[in-house]
Amino acid sequence: MGLVGAAAISGVAVGFVYGMLAFSIVLLFKASGIPNFAQGNIATFGTFIVYLLAARTGLPLPVAIALGFLGTAALGVVIYLGGILPRGEAGTLNLAIRTLAIYLLLFAVMNLFWGVGQPFAFPRFLPAASVPVAGVSVSLLSVVTVAVALVLGGAFWLLYNRTATGLLLRGIADRPEVARLLGANTARLSAMAWLLAGLVAVVVGLLTVPTALLSSDMMDSFFLYAFTAALLGGMTSLPGAFVGGVAVGVVSNVVTVLRGQEISILAIFALLIAILLVRPDGLFGHGVVERL
């Protein structure tokens, strides 16, 4: 197995991480129409909660993780209630800018209170085993990531496409007034969407932290690639997020191994522009129909 093949396999592995983060962005976008720029930092924040509980307070890791889920889900709801719901009719650009402000806010908080001494090594929750796949050591972590991604992806796809709640969630993004008229409690539904986004965020954070090491800017570089993956796949397509993620991961790693980092960044950029020129809605997305 040549270097390229090995790089490709590692690219798939990291691609699922990008894909999961992209997935959480898309799932919130489908329910709210807002691209959440704070998604990466929500993931980091949740991971910090788990870390502080487990490593500093000495709680057993599973308990810490459970509390981390709780805490981050709550954080998602708080962000919605405090940052998105008030004056929610301000338009998607304004709402997107708010998520930018929240990104900065979370970063500042993490840096201020937990920054000293970072990066931190997260307590191991998976045995450090690895599976040889054609000459590349694919860590158990990567295998678990793929498995979790598929399960989560499937579960949410079912939610959005096969349940009444899911349809309502999609409805409130498209046309909130109509949804309200149909009796949907839009505020409660939106809060639920943010709660779900928070839960997925913690999952992403936990799967990233063993390799990325915990620091307040842990998700920054992932986030850019994840957003790219979401756009490539189509901001309204859940499976598209994973396809996009794997594409980005493979292209990035293969080109890096052949030509170095700078060229690989240019390659991803070129890929993004090329796909969007041909299909402005991404590979699997669909456009917004304007009502005149």
Add this chain to the structure above:
Amino acid sequence: MFAARAHSRTLPFSLAILAALALLGLLPIDQGMRYIVVLSMAWGIAAVGLDLFSGYLGQANFGQFAFVGIGAYSITALRSEANVGVVPALLLTMALTAVLAAIVGAATVRLQHFGAALATFFFAFVLFNVLGGNTLDPVTHSENGLAVPPLSWGPLDFSATGEWLYWLAWAMLLAAVLVTSNYANSRAGRALRLIKRSESVAGTLGVRVRLAKLSAFVFSAVVAAAAGLPLSLAIGYLAPETFHFSNSITLFAMLVVGGIGSIAGALIGALIFTALPQLMQGAGAAEALLFAVIFLVFAIGLPDGIFGLLARAWQLAVRTPPGSRLAARRGSGASRVHVASAAPGPAPADGLRGPGGEDALVAEDVSVVFGGVRALDRVGLRVRSASIHALVGPNGAGKTTFLNCVSGLLRPTAGRVVVAGRDVGRSPTHEIRALGVSRTFQNPSLVPDLSVLDNVMLGLYGSHRWSLVRDLAGDWASRGRQRAVGEQAAAALEQVGVPAARWDVLASDLSLGEQKVVDIARAIAGGSRLLLLDEPTSGLGDAEMGPLADLLKRLRADHRLSILVVAHNIGFVQDTSDTVTVLDFGRVIAEGEPNRVIADPEVITAYLGVAEVGAEVSA
């Protein structure tokens, strides 16, 4: 969904701030403070450029600071490596940036769903890596950084410690504010604001939407590149970290806090955000937190930013009643308009007759299929010139879809649409507009933060040949044309019966009925020949319906306009229309004279579901 509202004619506020900065520059302040203000002014230039794109056009651009970086590095490299003088370096850099922005912009303006925002952010990320990377190392010296050669011109010292750098930055800021203000308040700027409201509507008024967006993007990028000059001279040393992509987010924060869409707000934001941290030294990491909180609070609670607060305070202080501002304003088309009741109105057309005296509009077998749904099924229609033709039908019958086909927003799946002898089935919206077809909308789609008069002036967008350069040069370069446009718009408003006292009101403050009437004014202002009206009567009370009917009849008689009107009110249809076509589920079920069609049993069934005619039909 509306984005944050933009503000027209904020130049006095901006000039006031610039005057204050000039005053500050004359005071004996210490070097540290001077440096901070120069930096703020450089950031201000970039913010002003960004405001045009994000505030007036309403598009997210998270790569603005990358263009500042391109500007800074390009100017410095040209000066230090190629020994180019500063003025040619600046001009070359602006040209280079324009080309680069055109390439990036061409790809990104087509994107939906914040694709443009991410693509520009990624561009900033790419640039940051390239500046520190190997590909451009000979030019940028990558991580070693680039020392900026000091600049002087005769006795004037523009270097970092020199007195005159302040004035160079100030002059460039003034230039940026003037040009951007001209752009925002010109025909091109109005078009941008309409695009923000609705790209489709803008298309129907003759706006080349993609070109307009691209122009705005290139403009903001070039302004940002110019900011690179004072920035590089002030810092004295360029490193890639200085142009980290997070700075583009900071620029946005400046805009939001200062007041997006006001140009003056960009200045306020830049000054506050650069000066404040220096005054707040010692807060350490808490400063970043405070920064973020302020940003968030403004984004949620004060979307108009500090400028919005100031503007409101100003209005309270000065306390002019809305109408009299019209007379007091200088330089805009509005003041030159006299309320002449004998105004000729929209250019009288000879009805829309084709070369052989044909009908204004002929539709044959028009079908539109969406997925599995037949929105229109072999619809045939004929609007004679100088006549009023009504198109009626229950909700969802396909009436708006039909209008969309005629105006070019939709391509029919089958059939022909012929306007004045020309098949327009595959023509783009602006070409159809040029043929004299204009329309109104069920959802008026006026620009909410423009005045009534400004909105109607948009109707004249396609009627004069113009250039962006003229717009940038400002009012004085096109005074005659501005006046003509203003007068034509005023005449159209009088035609539809909107009193002059309301012309200065922002469209968002109008009632729905008023908005619909202004929509009609916008449609006829450009001298149209075929008028497509989409439910002008819905939302109007009985009292308003009469004048509207009279208006249509006047337009038909005096100006020989051909009108296709979608309406629900049977009485109105009976009163005004020469012929009626009834649609149901996308098919024509009746056509002919109003009285005959109304009595048609199939029509009654479609509308009421019963065989008896109720009190619907008023005398």
Add this chain to the structure above:
Amino acid sequence: MKRSFWLLSTAVAAVFVVAACGGSGTATSSGNGGATAPGVTSDTIQIGTTSALTGNVSGPATLTTNGAQAVFDKVNATGGIHGRKLKVNVLDDGYTAPKAVANARTFVDQPVFAVFGGYGTVPAQSIVPILEQAKVPYLFPYQGNPYPDTKYVFLMMPLYRNQTAAVIKEAIQKYGKGSVYALVGKTADTPQTVQVAQQATTDAGGKWLGYDEVNQGTTDYTPYVLRMKQAHPDFVLVSTTPTDCARYVTAMVAQGALPAKRILGLQTLATESFINAVPSEASDVLFAPGPNAAPSNKLAADCVATVHKYSPNTQVTMETLWGCGTAQVLVYALEKAGTNLTRDGLVKTLEGMHQIDAAPVLTPISFSASNHVGESSMYQFTSSGKQLASAGTMPIPDVKT
């Protein structure tokens, strides 16, 4: 309308004037009553420090600043320097050039007697020209890039390129001849670092296999590890920012690609945060130089005590001890310069130092008219079970480039 325009202008102008006066008020000069130099009065010496108190490197930067401050507090508590107390104006630069430049200009205006400390390459590079032009001494920033042709800049830590050559040479000497592969971050010195590393390897009889360059904040180090693994090196030199070093090394362990002999690095690896961040399989095979002794070393006892007493909330790490040590050298030099304190006098005093043990936690310091890098040797660091241990020193000679 015209009248209200000018009314508005005046109002805005007034706000600015007030702000300006308020702003420059924080930097009023303290007056030079009976003083010999700018920034010095009969009872104070004003020092300026620009440090990355916010941003990505705020952790280590804050530690260096606090470590130094503990020393200054102690000196002030025990009478000062020839009766003068040390006042330190600490300003945040967020690890960015514009802010660092702003701080430097503030210091020049204030004025300060000298600028001391700070963390990292970018701020240092951007302020050197300003301070040199204003003839303000710039002392001991935590970074290893050279500033030739400067009179007022004094470094403490050996240059990165010299560290690179020395660590390779020592490692080969200690652990036997072998092959070397390098991962370097994109810094100003990268081309030189690589050249130097290659030369040192071949000079010591080793084999140079190649290198990779990475930027800060790379998401996935696996491709780089794969390339390195392919080469089967005995030694891997990792030279980039602490966080990225840690990520790369973690990826090495994940891929089972540890070098046959040792992981080598510069002083960034001899830090607690790095050791704690990587798996112990990796930290146990670390070999790197450090500019000061480890907290567990008895040479550090004095600084440990000082920090515990005067800055009890500050964790004692390698960076803290660096701050303490460099501050002690500053104090030593100020004392030696005498009561008639001038900037040029300070420069001369420093240049007259030869193998002085001014700070026990650092190695012996020498400056001269032609050498402005204080340390010429560094402690050797290894780690066992997540504990840093410094054993002996290694000389860090100047590499000819």
